[in-house]
Amino acid sequence: MHNLTLLSPAEKNRIELDKQAAYIVWQLKNAKAGYEAITTQAESIADDDDRDFFNHAITKYKIKMGVQ
Known part of the structure; x- marks a missing residue:
């Protein structure tokens, strides 16, 4: 477990x-x-690296949840 x-x-x-x-x-x-x-959410993220991380997470969860 992590703190x-x-x-x-x-x-x-x-x-x-x-x-x-x-x-x-x-x-x-x-x-x-x-x-x-x-x-809307991606545009509200100012940092390019954070925005890329968010977009990769979106892709990950679309695959996991079966969303096209």
């Missing part, structure tokens, strides 16, 4: 971005949001 409070701010941010990606894909799968939710 998340010991992570660096950058690592905590990556965990948050991963959670946001999972939630958005879940919303898509359950017709609670449209694909524009991905664009």
Whole structure:
């Protein structure tokens, strides 16, 4: 088990971005949001590396959840 409070701010941010990606894909799968939710969230991420990480997480969760 890991103590998340010991992570660096950058690592905590990556965990948050991963959670946001999972939630958005879940919303898509359950017709609670449209694909524009991905664009809106991605555009709100200022850091290019974080945005790339978020987009990769979106792809990962689309595959896991069977969302096209």
